Amino acid sequence: MTARILVVDDIPANVKLLEARLLAEYFDVLTAENGYRALEICEQTQVDLILLDIMMPGMDGFEVCERLKANPRTQHIPVVMVTALDQPSDRVRGLKAGADDFLTKPVNDLQLISRVKSLVRLKSLTDELRIRAETAQNIGMEDLLRIHDGRLDEVGQILLVDGRASSQERIIRALKPIAEVVAMSDPQAAVFEAAENGFDLVIVNANFDDYDPLRLCSQLRTLERTRFIPVLLIADQGAESMIVRALDLGVNDYLIRPLDPNELVARCLTQIRRKRFNDRLRTSVKQTIELAVTDGLTGLSNRRYLDNHLKILFARAQARGRPLSVCITDIDRFKLVNDTHGHDAGDDVLREFANRIRSTVRGADLACRFGGEEFVVVMPDTPADVAVVIAERLRAIIEGKPFALKGADVALNVTASMGIATVGPGIETPEQFLKHADRALYEAKKAGRNRVVAAAA
Ligand SMILES: [Mg+2]
Numbered sequence: 001m002t003a004r005i006l007v008v009d010d011i012p013a014n015v016k017l018l019e020a021r022l023l024a025e026y027f028d029v030l031t032a033e034n035g036y037r038a039l040e041i042c043e044q045t046q047v048d049l050i051l052l053d054i055m056m057p058g059m060d061g062f063e064v065c066e067r068l069k070a071n072p073r074t075q076h077i078p079v080v081m082v083t084a085l086d087q088p089s090d091r092v093r094g095l096k097a098g099a100d101d102f103l104t105k106p107v108n109d110l111q112l113i114s115r116v117k118s119l120v121r122l123k124s125l126t127d128e129l130r131i132r133a134e135t136a137q138n139i140g141m142e143d144l145l146r147i148h149d150g151r152l153d154e155v156g157q158i159l160l161v162d163g164r165a166s167s168q169e170r171i172i173r174a175l176k177p178i179a180e181v182v183a184m185s186d187p188q189a190a191v192f193e194a195a196e197n198g199f200d201l202v203i204v205n206a207n208f209d210d211y212d213p214l215r216l217c218s219q220l221r222t223l224e225r226t227r228f229i230p231v232l233l234i235a236d237q238g239a240e241s242m243i244v245r246a247l248d249l250g251v252n253d254y255l256i257r258p259l260d261p262n263e264l265v266a267r268c269l270t271q272i273r274r275k276r277f278n279d280r281l282r283t284s285v286k287q288t289i290e291l292a293v294t295d296g297l298t299g300l301s302n303r304r305y306l307d308n309h310l311k312i313l314f315a316r317a318q319a320r321g322r323p324l325s326v327c328i329t330d331i332d333r334f335k336l337v338n339d340t341h342g343h344d345a346g347d348d349v350l351r352e353f354a355n356r357i358r359s360t361v362r363g364a365d366l367a368c369r370f371g372g373e374e375f376v377v378v379m380p381d382t383p384a385d386v387a388v389v390i391a392e393r394l395r396a397i398i399e400g401k402p403f404a405l406k407g408a409d410v411a412l413n414v415t416a417s418m419g420i421a422t423v424g425p426g427i428e429t430p431e432q433f434l435k436h437a438d439r440a441l442y443e444a445k446k447a448g449r450n451r452v453v454a455a456a457a
């Protein structure tokens with residue numbers, strides 16, 4: 001996986017060193033000698049990850065990071081702070097500024113490359129979701145971010161998998177201000193727990209006597225229901241090769257014992273924030289897809305959905321030699337409703353008409369608004385005579401009870417005409433199928449409306 005990485009450091013030798021290592025891994029590298037230039041580059045070009053020095057004249061790394069994270073256009077870019085300072089307080093300050101990770105100078109090669117790779121991988125997932133959400137015209141990125149900010153105050157739900165009671169207690173105490181923690185010492189039971197309940201984060205403490213914690217990490221990443229939950233690994237000093245493998249497996253972050261409670265809190269918050277942001281994006285993508293196939297006024301499926309789904313039903317009926325019928329129905333003299341009572345009344349009628357269709361069709365039938373005052377019901381496994389019975393039932397339900405109008409005392413008498421077609425000889429395509437039904441509808445209108453006509457086989 002290739003990515004564009006921005007290296008920011010005021011000392012040219014440091015820039016050169018990191019640049020050379022990243023180029024050797026085939027990353028695309030940009031460089032900046034100060035914070036101002038770094039912000040400029042991020043505004044102008046697409047950057048996938050930033051390696052950011054802390055001690056710089058003018059604007060230091062903390063401030064650069066804060067500015068990046070405050071700007072909706074750059075806040076999703078992961079930031080790794082590279083620093084000679086190895087004080088926990090600086091790490092916490094950086095994490096509060098929104099940094100995603102730290103590397104300490106002199107930078108260890110393996111850690112550099114594995115951290116960069118894992119953050120780039122995470123970012124590409126987020127990017128994909130961002131693009132899909134942005135494509136939806138009705139969901140603005142800014143709205144999403146606002147919602148996400150609001151949810152930050154909610155207490156996180158964390159699953160802690162830890163083999164020892166004493167460290168469980170310490171971690172629960174440290175996380176108390178920000179999260180509710182469920183602690184478990186059995187890794188297998190923890191996998192089920194994670195799959196069953198909606199956690200924001202799983203912390204795996206690698207302190208089991210006879211269990212490989214990476215097995216748990218890999219299971220969490222593989223299972224459909226847990227693959228989007230962030231995982232934070234706690235490992236011993238010197239367990240570098242395990243950490244590298246964990247990051248390769250998709251573990252999101254790690255901490256080294258002895259734990260600094262502030263850093264634990266800061267890292268958990270970062271993961272929870274990220275998780276909620278991605279959840280929000282995913283939900284909006286799903287809603288967008290639903291909107292795309294739903295008629296906004298009636299809540300029935302729309303024409304686009306019908307066109308696609310009818311193809312599938314038609315092909316299946318032909319392949320299996322099963323009957324398939326369709327009913328096109330049109331509200332009689334609907335124009336008169338709009339002209340006499342206004343368009344709001346017309347909308348009321350359409351909505352109520354859709355409700356009556358919904359309450360009449362069977363579970364397997366597909367009801368759609370075809371456009372205007374025309375509706376279509378597709379009936380799988382249904383021969384012509386049964387389709388006529390169902391259409392007749394619908395016709396009677398429409399005629400049977402006047403349609404109430406919202407905010408008006410009047411109720412309107414509404415009737416509908418219906419044309420039915422059933423797949424058979426002479427119908428080779430879904431388009432011909434609908435055309436036959438449409439012709440039958442025309443016959444019903446011509447014969448005086450408020451009736452059901454089935455196309456001749
Ligand atoms: Mg410096």
